[in-house]
Amino acid sequence: MNVLVVGSGGREFAIVKKIRENKKVDNLYVLPGNAGMDGMATCVPIGAKDLDAIVEFAKTHPVDFAVVAPDDPLVLGLVDRLEEQGIPCFGPRANAAILEGSKVFSKGLMKQYGIPTAAYEVYDNPADALEYAGRAPYPLVIKADGLALGKGVVIAKDYAEAQAAIHSMMEDHVFGKSGDRIVMEEFLTGPEVSVLSFTDGKTIVPMVSSMDHKRALDNDEGLNTGGMGTVAPNPYYTPQVARECMERIFLPTIRAMSREGRPFKGCLYFGLMLTPDGPKVIEYNCRFGDPETQVVLPLLDTDLLEIMMAVREERLDRMDIRWKNESACCVILASDGYPGPYKTGYPIRTESGISSDVIYAGVKRGEDGMLITSGGRVLGVVRTAPTLDEAIQGAYEDVKKVHFENAYCRHDIGKRALLAGRG
Numbered sequence: 001m002n003v004l005v006v007g008s009g010g011r012e013f014a015i016v017k018k019i020r021e022n023k024k025v026d027n028l029y030v031l032p033g034n035a036g037m038d039g040m041a042t043c044v045p046i047g048a049k050d051l052d053a054i055v056e057f058a059k060t061h062p063v064d065f066a067v068v069a070p071d072d073p074l075v076l077g078l079v080d081r082l083e084e085q086g087i088p089c090f091g092p093r094a095n096a097a098i099l100e101g102s103k104v105f106s107k108g109l110m111k112q113y114g115i116p117t118a119a120y121e122v123y124d125n126p127a128d129a130l131e132y133a134g135r136a137p138y139p140l141v142i143k144a145d146g147l148a149l150g151k152g153v154v155i156a157k158d159y160a161e162a163q164a165a166i167h168s169m170m171e172d173h174v175f176g177k178s179g180d181r182i183v184m185e186e187f188l189t190g191p192e193v194s195v196l197s198f199t200d201g202k203t204i205v206p207m208v209s210s211m212d213h214k215r216a217l218d219n220d221e222g223l224n225t226g227g228m229g230t231v232a233p234n235p236y237y238t239p240q241v242a243r244e245c246m247e248r249i250f251l252p253t254i255r256a257m258s259r260e261g262r263p264f265k266g267c268l269y270f271g272l273m274l275t276p277d278g279p280k281v282i283e284y285n286c287r288f289g290d291p292e293t294q295v296v297l298p299l300l301d302t303d304l305l306e307i308m309m310a311v312r313e314e315r316l317d318r319m320d321i322r323w324k325n326e327s328a329c330c331v332i333l334a335s336d337g338y339p340g341p342y343k344t345g346y347p348i349r350t351e352s353g354i355s356s357d358v359i360y361a362g363v364k365r366g367e368d369g370m371l372i373t374s375g376g377r378v379l380g381v382v383r384t385a386p387t388l389d390e391a392i393q394g395a396y397e398d399v400k401k402v403h404f405e406n407a408y409c410r411h412d413i414g415k416r417a418l419l420a421g422r423g
């Protein structure tokens with residue numbers, strides 16, 4: 001069969017690598033993919049937001065099954081468009097992808113159905129928002145309603161910072177229409193856990209839990225990034241926490257979406273905080289996380305494409321999904337400066353004798369055919385091992401064997417997770 005994956009980053013690399021394990025796959029196309037995927041899949045230079053071109057490509061090749069990985073095309077309705085043409089897809093339709101596409105929607109859903117989350121207010125004009133900021137408790141969390149490349153959250157420690165955030169989102173429109181409405185919410189504390197799940201709208205099967213490291217610098221300092229590294233499983237996510245999340249968050253969410261006439265089919269990502277009052281939802285994403293996918297999928301011991309097709313056909317309840325009893329660590333090598341301005345175009349050299357997987361993201365081919373850097377997050381070094389300790393050590397040993405000018409990584413990926421595991 002011919003399979004199409006939409007997207008281009010490390011997450012898509014990890015998905016492509018896993019789908020490749022299915023022997024029924026003849027042609028695997030990635031739109032647009034990245035040069036690191038050469039040999040695994042056919043990359044076609046069509047952008048993930050170019051819906052017309054993607055649909056045309058899928059019709060003409062023809063594609064038997066499509067996986068839409070990034071948030072933008074999901075929210076724009078690519079799955080609806082492909083399904084209209086009779087092409088089965090893994091991923092939510094636009095009316096369900098709104099769970100990530102609009103924070104006002106997702107907060108409203110959680111409130112209506114009693115799903116635990118931070119208390120909040122919604123504002124659609126700056127004067128009222130500022131008035132609220134003048135009497136709200138601090139720190140105050142301010143979020144743009146719509147998609148904002150993962151940058152739409154500001155944690156304001158005082159009124160001046162809140163004022164600046166409201167001004168830039170609502171008046172300077174730094175996130176375009178995404179900031180026309182904002183959510184202001186209570187600041188929560190506690191360890192964060194990412195739980196990706198497979199769901200067909202009726203059944204939900206959580207994947208192995210993981211922990212992201214969003215800040216650019218060691219000790220969770222510096223700016224928020226797309227994610228500088230991950231570990232799985234997340235030791236804070238104990239079996240008891242998992243049960244509580246299933247009862248109070250996961251099942252209520254998919255049932256609420258179905259009740260609203262928006263059945264969610266695909267990968268639903270729960271960004272959770274384990275607060276002193278129990279687990280609460282920080283955010284929903286309508287897709288696999290990046291770089292969570294890079295540590296979760298290597299631990300999957302069941303064929304990914306089979307699961308994805310079961311989700312599409314609403315027979316997830318009959319799938320036996322197994323996980324390896326191992327741990328994984330992903331350390332992102334980024335271009336120094338990311339998430340601010342950075343230089344690219346440097347050749348990447350990998351020493352032989354690497355035991356980890358190198359998962360490429362922001363790379364392209366240079367004139368001499370060598371892989372060169374082309375983005376902020378360049379690649380991830382992913383190691384799986386029997387224990388978390390060994391996975392982390394192994395990943396860091398191999399990080400030293402991948403070279404490019406300007407490379408930067410955090411040095412403490414998994415450190416907190418190890419402490420939790422020991423505590």
Ligand code: AMP
Nearest residue numbers: 118141150153185186187188214282283
């Ligand atoms: P997001 O872009 O929604 O993933 O948010 C980025 C980060 O902001 C999260 O990973 C949290 O660390 C933090 N954050 C978001 N909402 C809250 C909240 N209500 N309280 C504390 N931290 C938050």
Ligand code: GLY
Nearest residue numbers: 226227289290291
């Ligand atoms: N790593 C966080 C995300 O994918 O949104």
